[in-house]
Amino acid sequence: MEFFKQFAVPHPSFLIYGAMVSIGLAMLAIVVGITYFKKWGYLWREWITTVDHKRIGIMYLLTALLMLFRGGVDAIMMRYQLSMPENTFLDSQHYNEVFTTHGIVMILFMAMPFITFFFNYLIPLQIGARDVAFPRLNALSFWLFFMGMGLFNLSFIIGGSPDAGWTSYFPLANNEFSPTVGTNYYMIAIQIAGIGTLISGINFITTILKMRAPGMSLMKMPMFTWSAFIANVIVVFAFPVLTVLLAMGTMDRLFGTNFFTTDNGGMDMLWANLFWVWGHPEVYILILPAFGLYSEIISTFARRNLYGYKSMVASMVVISVFSFIVWTHHFFTMGQGALTNSIFSITTMAIAIPTGVKIFNWLFTLWKGKIVFTTPMLYSVLFIPLFTLGGVTGVMLAMSAADYQYHNTMFLVAHFHNVIIPGVVYAMIAGLTFYWPKMFGFMLNERIGKWTAWIMSIGFLLSFMPMYITGLDGQARRMSTYSEAAGFSMLNMVSFVGAGIMAISFVLLVYNIYYSIRYASRDIGSDPWDARSLEWATHTPVPEYNFAVIPEVASTQAFWDTKKNGHELFKGKIEKIHMPNNSGWPFIMACFFFVFGFAMVFSIWPVVIVTLIGILVCMAYRSFEKDHGRYISVKEIEETEAKLRGAKK
Amino acid sequence: MKELFPLKQVMGFVFSLVLTAVALLVHFMDMSFAIGLTVLLITAFMQAGLQLIVFMHAGETGDKKTIYTNVFYGLLIALMTIFGTLLILVWDM
Numbered sequence: 001m002e003f004f005k006q007f008a009v010p011h012p013s014f015l016i017y018g019a020m021v022s023i024g025l026a027m028l029a030i031v032v033g034i035t036y037f038k039k040w041g042y043l044w045r046e047w048i049t050t051v052d053h054k055r056i057g058i059m060y061l062l063t064a065l066l067m068l069f070r071g072g073v074d075a076i077m078m079r080y081q082l083s084m085p086e087n088t089f090l091d092s093q094h095y096n097e098v099f100t101t102h103g104i105v106m107i108l109f110m111a112m113p114f115i116t117f118f119f120n121y122l123i124p125l126q127i128g129a130r131d132v133a134f135p136r137l138n139a140l141s142f143w144l145f146f147m148g149m150g151l152f153n154l155s156f157i158i159g160g161s162p163d164a165g166w167t168s169y170f171p172l173a174n175n176e177f178s179p180t181v182g183t184n185y186y187m188i189a190i191q192i193a194g195i196g197t198l199i200s201g202i203n204f205i206t207t208i209l210k211m212r213a214p215g216m217s218l219m220k221m222p223m224f225t226w227s228a229f230i231a232n233v234i235v236v237f238a239f240p241v242l243t244v245l246l247a248m249g250t251m252d253r254l255f256g257t258n259f260f261t262t263d264n265g266g267m268d269m270l271w272a273n274l275f276w277v278w279g280h281p282e283v284y285i286l287i288l289p290a291f292g293l294y295s296e297i298i299s300t301f302a303r304r305n306l307y308g309y310k311s312m313v314a315s316m317v318v319i320s321v322f323s324f325i326v327w328t329h330h331f332f333t334m335g336q337g338a339l340t341n342s343i344f345s346i347t348t349m350a351i352a353i354p355t356g357v358k359i360f361n362w363l364f365t366l367w368k369g370k371i372v373f374t375t376p377m378l379y380s381v382l383f384i385p386l387f388t389l390g391g392v393t394g395v396m397l398a399m400s401a402a403d404y405q406y407h408n409t410m411f412l413v414a415h416f417h418n419v420i421i422p423g424v425v426y427a428m429i430a431g432l433t434f435y436w437p438k439m440f441g442f443m444l445n446e447r448i449g450k451w452t453a454w455i456m457s458i459g460f461l462l463s464f465m466p467m468y469i470t471g472l473d474g475q476a477r478r479m480s481t482y483s484e485a486a487g488f489s490m491l492n493m494v495s496f497v498g499a500g501i502m503a504i505s506f507v508l509l510v511y512n513i514y515y516s517i518r519y520a521s522r523d524i525g526s527d528p529w530d531a532r533s534l535e536w537a538t539h540t541p542v543p544e545y546n547f548a549v550i551p552e553v554a555s556t557q558a559f560w561d562t563k564k565n566g567h568e569l570f571k572g573k574i575e576k577i578h579m580p581n582n583s584g585w586p587f588i589m590a591c592f593f594f595v596f597g598f599a600m601v602f603s604i605w606p607v608v609i610v611t612l613i614g615i616l617v618c619m620a621y622r623s624f625e626k627d628h629g630r631y632i633s634v635k636e637i638e639e640t641e642a643k644l645r646g647a648k649k
Numbered sequence: 650m651k652e653l654f655p656l657k658q659v660m661g662f663v664f665s666l667v668l669t670a671v672a673l674l675v676h677f678m679d680m681s682f683a684i685g686l687t688v689l690l691i692t693a694f695m696q697a698g699l700q701l702i703v704f705m706h707a708g709e710t711g712d713k714k715t716i717y718t719n720v721f722y723g724l725l726i727a728l729m730t731i732f733g734t735l736l737i738l739v740w741d742m
């Protein structure tokens with residue numbers, strides 16, 4: 001009995017029991033459904049074992065959308081709790097758990113897979129390749145990420161959620177102040193997902209460097225691919241810091257080491273320091289691909305070349321270095337001297353310059369463009385002013401002396417939502433709408449899409465602008481309640497209403513998908529937006545080999561030149577194509593990781609040892625496995641091509 | 650016969666053993682903290698360079714430029730992180 005007690009949620013409430021029951025029922029329904037419709041084989045053959053970058057991408061997308069809704073529910077609960085003074089909807093412990101999981105879920109399990117979805121789906125298509133450099137490794141990345149995500153979410157119903165903030169600062173996160181297993185989940189689940197991210201970073205860098213179509217020099221790559229390249233370089237140099245940091249934190253919690261303790265030579269501030277050595281580059285990992293998507297969308301719908309290609313690339317290269325030398329701005333108030341704070345104030349303000357260059361480039365692209373207001377374009381145009389607002393408040397926060405006033409208030413919360421929502425989330429939705437027809441063969445409804453964009457923006461403004469004010473008036477972040485006398489009630493209520501409106505816009509997004517599945521035309525060809533770069537030169541649906549003949553490229557917008565300027569894209573003739581085989585091993589190995597992680601969280605050592613051996617066996621198996629892939633014959637390719645061309649008309 | 654003998658690799662291996670031995674001296678000999686750490690840092694960086702160039706063939710393919718750019722970028726980031734951290738937590742705390 002003792003053994004089972006540790007799995008109980010330490011601080012239960014009706015909400016959690018309700019969630020347990022509903023999660024249990026949903027899982028049961030899924031299992032029964034798949035069995036009833038006899039889909040297990042299909043699932044295994046077509047998805048779980050797949051190494052196709054497009055399918056892996058779509059699995060990332062589904063995970064991201066799922067997590068968007070989980071994080072969204074957290075957000076609504078927090079806003080409701082704060083909408084009235086002395087509210088008792090969530091007690092302080094639950095409030096801690098909710099804001100902690102909201103932060104981690106949104107950044108690591110929503111935004112990260114969302115951008116990885118775009119990396120997976122778009123990079124090979126944009127550079128004219130047939131897959132990523134290491135397809136099998138790509139599957140492993142996804143499954144590690146997925147298992148990390150699963151393990152993290154399990155904390156909610158088994159053992160209790162982490163509650164020390166998404167930053168998990170020590171000493172709060174040590175065993176004394178965070179005695180439940182929640183923070184163990186934090187350390188280990190993020191570790192597993194992070195290894196997946198690191199592996200895919202290496203994979204995409206190699207893909208971009210080695211697999212570009214003939215003629216595509218680095219300076220002829222589409223802008224999204226450039227942004228993805230830089231983002232992945234940052235991943236490869238920032239994520240190892242997180243890996244080491246989490247390992248040290250795990251050892252402090254499970255094995256009694258003293259890295260972050262306050263005595264025995266440990267130093268708790270080292271956690272905050274190293275966390276942000278990873279954490280600040282991380283926010284640029286999120287925003288750069290978003291910038292890349294906006295670049296694609298804006299140049300497509302302004303119907304002209306992206307203005308200032310070279311300065312766009314240069315500013316991203318500068319950002320890739322500078323994003324590593326600003327991290328102290330997250331803890332100006334920790335106690336280091338004025339010299340240090342001044343240095344990091346200046347570097348932080350300096351990073352706003354390349355960001356500003358990009359904003360002006362988009363504006364100049366729009367200038368004299370023949371603008372077409374589609375849904376993706378609407379998001380991009382809304383993004384420019386809203387994001388700039390977030391950038392400006394960022395520069396305010398960057399002044400270290402002033403930051404003593406802003407730090408850890410709702411002003412800060414308003415800042416980062418102001419850059420992340422119009423910056424990252426809008427880009428994700430705009431990109432999703434833009435590439436939806438390429439992936440699924442029909443377009444999302446434009447009218448509903450535009451309503452969604454406007455409603456989301458109104459909701460966003462109502463929800464976050466009041467926080468700037470209450471923050472300046474002294475409302476602290478991460479406080480579960482406030483007194484009536486504080487005078488924050490009115491603005492927090494507005495904020496709750498805004499959050500509700502944003503929730504409506506996300507429901508509308510889902511409704512749009514449903515509506516379009518039912519009513520949208522399937523007869524849209526393979527280039528419905530009249531776009532410019534290589535990914536649109538493929539058939540819809542994209543065949544598994546992407547390009548029957550590898551394209552030859554002479555400019556940044558090869559496909560546009562083919563349509564308008566008589567460039568010949570496909571010169572060669574069809575030859576047999578070498579493709580990698582599917583494999584179940586990445587999934588199996590990731591399952592071992594999942595059980596390993598779970599056993600680590602609860603310190604069940606025999607299981608830890610057994611699963612560790614399992615992981616090593618999987619790796620050894622892979623080392624000795626002989627798998628030379630397979631060939632698709634010319635006849636088969638010609639048949640597929642004829643069929644797809646016929647469908648396209 | 651001479652062409653077949655991997656002279657460079659054998660020399661590299663011997664040299665890396667020497668570096669390891671020198672690093673071990675820090676443990677067995679009585680030296681001040683500063684000298685010991687200097688010895689360790691120097692031998693560690695030489696060891697890493699040796700592994701990269703001799704045994705991982707960093708400069709031998711068409712990707713030479715990419716690989717060295719990557720190494721220097723990594724060094725730059727690492728040094729900025731280390732010295733930044735020292736500045737924050739030791740020199741200016």
Ligand code: HEM
Pocket residue numbers: 167283284286287329330331348349351352355390391392393394395397398399403406407408412415416419420423424
């Ligand atoms: C013009 C560029 C930017 C500047 C100057 C800037 C500046 C800052 C500063 C100084 C802080 C710390 C404030 C404090 O804790 O008191 C901060 C926090 C934050 N920023 Fe920015 N920022 C910029 C852009 C961005 C972007 C593009 C993102 C994400 C896409 C972002 C995400 C965040 C996050 C997540 C935090 C808070 C993390 C936390 O404490 O939980 N920022 N920013």
Ligand SMILES: [Cu+2]
Pocket residue numbers: 279280283326327329330
């Ligand atoms: Cu930052």
